[in-house]
Amino acid sequence: MNILVINGSPKGAGSNSYQLTTAFLEGMKQELPDIQTKELFISRMDIKPCKGCFSCWSSTPGQCCIQDDMGQNIQDLLWADITIWSFPLYYFTVPGPLKSLIDRQLPMVLPFMEEKEGQVGNGNHPSRYDMSGKRTVVISTCGFYTAEGNYDGVYSLFDHLCGRGNYTAIFCGQGELFRVPELSARTDEYLSYVRQAGKEYGKGGISIETQELLNQLLLPRETFEACADASWGIDRKGAESGRESFGATRESDTLIFTRQMAALYHRENYPGKDIVLEMYYTDVDESCQILLGRDGSHVYTDGSLIATTRIETPAAVWRSIAAGEIRGDEAMMQGLYRVKGDFTLMLKWDSYFGSSHPQVKGEEAAQSQKNTNMNILLIPWVVLWIVPAMHRQWGCLMSIGVCALVPLIFYRNKKTVYDVLTNVLVTGISIAMLAGCSEKWMVPLSYLFFGLMWLLSCPGGQVPLTAHYSMNSYGGEDALQNVLFLKTNRILTMLWGILYLLTSVFTWFMMRTPISGLVGLINSAVPIFMGVFTVWFQKWYPAKVAEGK
Ligand SMILES: Cc1cc2nc3c(=O)[nH]c(=O)nc-3n(C[C@H](O)[C@H](O)[C@H](O)COP(=O)(O)O)c2cc1C
Helix, strand or coil: CEEEEEECCCCHHHCHHHHHHHHHHHHHHHHCCCCEEEEEEHHHCCCCCCCCCCCCCCCCCCCCCCCCCHHHHHHHHHHCCEEEEEEECECCECCHHHHHHHHCCHHHECCCCCCCCCCCCCCCCCECCCCCCCEEEEEEECCCCCCCCCCHHHHHHHHHHHCCCCCEEEEECCHHHHHCHHHHHHHHHHHHHHHHHHHHHHHCCCCHHHHHHHHCCCCCHHHHHHHHHHHCCCCHHHHHHCCCCCCCCCCCHHHHHHHHHHHCCCHHHCCCCCEEEEEEECCCCEEEEEEEECCEEEEECCCCCCCCEEEEECHHHHHHHHCCCCCHHHHHHCCCCEEEECCHHHHCHHHHHCCCCHHHCHHHHHHHCCCCCHHHHHHHHHHHHHHHHHCHHHHHHHHHHHHHHHHHHCCCCCCCHHHHHHHHHHHHHHHHHHCCCCHHHHHHHHHHHHHHHHHCCCCCCCCCHHHHHHHHHHCHHHHHHCHHHHHHHHHHHHHHHHHHHHHHHHHHHHCCCCCHHHHHHHHHHHHHHHHHHHHHHHHHHHHHHHCCC
16 A cells, blocks of 8 residues: 655654654554555655646646656655645645645646536546545644634645545644643653554544544643743733834743743642742753742742742753653752752642643543552451451451452552452451461461561562552652652651561560450551651652752
C-alpha cells in the first residue's frame, strides 16, 4: 500500500500539524508494516500558481504548461493509495501554497461537466484517471483554543474534492502547544491518541472512543488563552494606550515563563488558603511572585507579597525541569535549586500545575487511579493482636472473618501485595492458634512477620511499603518516580519495621508475665506516637533536603 504525505506547512518538518501526521503514520505502520510512504514538503517545492489558461484541457491534454515540481506531484498523487494532507489552518482554510497545489490538479480531470452521485455543490468534472479505491486523510492544527467551528472552509473544500465526509479528518486546536516542551506531558498524551487513531485507521477506521479523545481540548480554554497571551511577553493593558505601537516592548523571558506557569494553575485544586509562590531566578537576579487564589493566579513583580514558598534557581534549571529534561526531585537532590518556606506546594506540584489531562485517559487509567488503602493492611493485624487475647477461639475465628470481609468492604480500593500477604499471614496464624499452637509463640511471631514485611520492602530499588499508601496524597503512582518521596518513605518504612521487630521481642517476654492479656493494647499505643512522628517527618524531611541542608 502506498501512502503519500503532503505537508503544506511553511515550517516543513518543524510543523505542529506534521507532528500529528507522523504519529498517525507510526500508528498505521504498527498495523500495516509493509506500507510504502513518500512525503512532499511544499515549503521546499517550486509550485507556481495556476495561470487559468486551460491548456491542460485543450492544447496539451493532461499536461500543465508550467514546468515546475507539480508534474511529479501529480505522478505521486496517482501512485498513492492513501493521501494524507497535513497543514495548518490559515485564515480558516488551507495555506496559499497548498491551495496552489490543489488548483494545479486541474490536469487530472477532464473538462466535461457531469453530475456525480452524492456530489457536493452543483457541478463536477470526471477524473482523467481511475481514482476508485483511493482514500484521503486530512490532518491539521489551528491556533485558536478549539478546532470546532473553525474548519468549515476546510470541510467544505474536502467535501467538494472527495465527496461529503468521504475522508478521515483530525483537526486539533491549540496547535502551537505542540512546540512547547514544558507541556509535552499533555501534547505527548494527545499524540498517543493520534497514534492510536492511525493504528485503528490501518485496521479499517477510527473508533468513536478514540475520536472522542481527539476531540478533547489540550488545555481548558481559559488556561490555554492565558498561556498563549503570556507567551508574547506583552502586557495586554498596553493595547489600551495605543494599538499601533503595541508590542514594541517585550517582558523579560523569566517573567514570560512565570506568567505561563501561572496560567497552568488548576484553581479547582485551591487548598482553601492563598499561596504565594516566589520564583527567584538566581542567574538574572529577578524574582516574580505568583498568587494562587480561589479565583485563579496573578503574577506580581514588585515583591509586595509575603512568600509562602520561595524557589531559588537559575532560570535554565527551571526551564529544563518544566520541559521534562530533568525531574524536579532529581534536580533538588542534586542541589540545583533550593526551596524555602512551606514545602507542601512542592509535594502537590502536579495537582497545581500539572499539564496532563486526567479525565481523558480512559477505562484502563481509571482503574489504575483507584487508591490503595492502608486500613486493608492494618485492620486484620489489629484484630489479631487484640481480640484473641480476650477469647482465644472466638478471637481467632473473628480474625479469619475479618480477613474474609476486608476485601469486600474495601472492594473499591486497589490492593497491594502487602494487603494480600497480610490476609494470608493473619489467616494462617489464626488457624494455627485454633489448631492449638501456643499464643506465647504465635503472637510474637505475628509481630515479627509484620515487622519483616516492612523491612524487606526497603532494600534495593523496591518501592517501600509506606509509599504504596502515602502516594495517594502525592499525585498517585507518579509519586513512585519521585526520588525524594521514595527516600522519605524508605526511612519511615525502616523505622516502622524496626519498631515491630523490637515489639516482637518485647512481646515474647510480656507473654510470659501475668499481664500477657494486655499485650495487644500496650502494643497498640506505641504506634500512635510513631504515627504522629510519621506525619511530621513526611513534611519535615523533604523540606530539609529542599533547603539544601
Ligand atoms: C497566516 C496565519 C493565519 C492563521 N490563521 C488561523 C486561523 O484562521 N485560525 C486558527 O485557529 N489559527 C490560525 N493560525 C494559526 C495556525 O493555524 C497554528 O499556529 C498552527 O498550529 C500552525 O501549524 P503548523 O506548525 O503545522 O504550521 C494562523 C497562522 C498564520 C501564520
